[in-house]
Every structure is written in C-alpha cells, then in structure tokens.
Amino acid sequence: MHPSALVGLLAFAAAASAIPANPSHQAHSDSTIQNLKSKIKNVVVLVMENRSVDNLLGGQTIKGLENPINNGPFCNPYNITDLSQGTVCSAARDYDSVTDDPDHAVYGNNIEFYGTFTPDNAAIAQGKLTPSQQGFVTEQLRLYSADANRTELSVQVMNYYTEQQVPVLTELVQNFVVFNHWHSDVPGPTNPNRAALTSGT
Structure with missing residues (x-):
C-alpha cells in the first residue's frame, strides 16, 4: 500500500544521532548544519513492498507505538x-x-x-x-x-505479525525510531510512491 515506516525509521535514526549537544546551535544555522553533516556516516533507505505499518509492526509492544x-x-x-x-x-x-x-x-x-x-x-x-x-x-x-x-x-x-515472527524488524524498532502516522505521498500504487521517494518530494 505504501512504503514502510522503516524508511523514516532508518533515516531519522541516522539524523537523530547527529542532533547537536551544544545548546548554542540554532536550527538551520551554519554551525548546526555542519555539525549534522559531520556526524552522518550512512543513510539507509529501506522500501518495502505494499505492506502497512499495522501489518508489519502490529505486534510490536514498544511504548507509544500506535498499533x-x-x-x-x-x-x-x-x-x-x-x-x-x-x-x-x-x-x-x-x-x-x-x-x-x-x-x-x-x-x-x-x-x-x-x-x-x-x-x-x-x-x-x-x-x-x-x-x-x-x-x-x-x-x-x-x-x-x-x-x-x-x-x-x-x-x-x-x-499482523508478532515480534517473534519478524525479529529483524523488532530489533530495528527496539533500537532506532518508529513513527506513528507515517503516510505515503500517494494513497495508491507502488510506482508513484517510489517516484516521490526517490525524488525527495
């Protein structure tokens, strides 16, 4: 149905580790941007085929996840x-x-x-x-x-799958970030959403 929430999970996890510890850094300032860029080593985009978050992560018991x-x-x-x-x-x-x-x-x-x-x-x-x-x-x-x-x-x-049935996803959920209300660009088929994802729109 739409790209999995794991796309955001992995990208956000990489960015979250780069949040400046120095409170003097202001959002969008040159120093903040340089600090962010210097800390990101890899960005992984995982796109999964037509699976809803409720199906893949429906059995995840992590606090705060709506499922x-x-x-x-x-x-x-x-x-x-x-x-x-x-x-x-x-x-x-x-x-x-x-x-x-x-x-x-x-x-x-x-x-x-x-x-x-x-x-x-x-x-x-x-x-x-x-x-x-x-x-x-x-x-x-x-x-x-x-x-x-x-x-x-x-x-x-x-x-939906239980935590034990999807152990790799469970490890990602427990060790990184999962979003509630993650939506596709187009509520529809694969190709328009892949185009939106790869073009950054």
Whole structure:
C-alpha cells in the first residue's frame, strides 16, 4: 500500500544521532548544519513492498507505538453497507505469505479509507470527510471472494505479525525510531510512491 515506516525509521535514526549537544546551535544555522553533516556516516533507505505499518509492526509492544497490539484490536465490518453481516477484528497471525494482496490501487484505497470508491475531494480538503478505515475487509472480499473464504480473506487484510515472527524488524524498532502516522505521498500504487521517494518530494 505504501512504503514502510522503516524508511523514516532508518533515516531519522541516522539524523537523530547527529542532533547537536551544544545548546548554542540554532536550527538551520551554519554551525548546526555542519555539525549534522559531520556526524552522518550512512543513510539507509529501506522500501518495502505494499505492506502497512499495522501489518508489519502490529505486534510490536514498544511504548507509544500506535498499533493493534497497543491500541486495538481494530475492527472492520464484513460489508460496509450491511453491518448486520458482522465484523472481524485484528489479531496476531503467522503468515508464510499473503496470497491475496490487499488492494492498493487508488480506488481500492478510497473504499478502504472512506467507504466509497469516489470520495468527495473538496470535502476531504475542507476536513469535512475524514477516513474511517472501515472498508478494508469489504474491499478484500469484493476483490477475491471467488478465490477464498471470507474468514481467510479478512485475516489476510486485518491481522499482523508478532515480534517473534519478524525479529529483524523488532530489533530495528527496539533500537532506532518508529513513527506513528507515517503516510505515503500517494494513497495508491507502488510506482508513484517510489517516484516521490526517490525524488525527495
């Protein structure tokens, strides 16, 4: 769906170690910039394919991280237009692979975030329409219901890895910085976001 929060995690960790200890350094001053540049040895950008932070880091127990294990469970209705069909909530899951990739096209994200394929852009810009995040299971079932049962499909889109299942990510989380509310430039497919990332926009 969007580049992982680890992109920011690693870049910020490198920059954070270079924060000046001297309180006389002012933001954006030549001395502060030189101090920062002199301390950065490597910048690592890790871009992961279409994985949400809730999926990859959902089971991380680090204090302050907003995720399903700390703030959840997060739940979605099976059908956003017929709530009587019930809901499914996030839980830990041991994945070997997710065979039915959650929709990350622009229209798919629209229904996942706003519950409609065509949200009103003006209302979004004015703050009158905010994402409910209630359409993930609905969209997963719409796309793949002929391929798998609804329980398996909902698990694929709602559940997350535990700390033990992703040990490398767990080490990064525990030893560097993780961001809440890390967003892609385009709520949609891979290539526009890769272009934005590599161009620094």
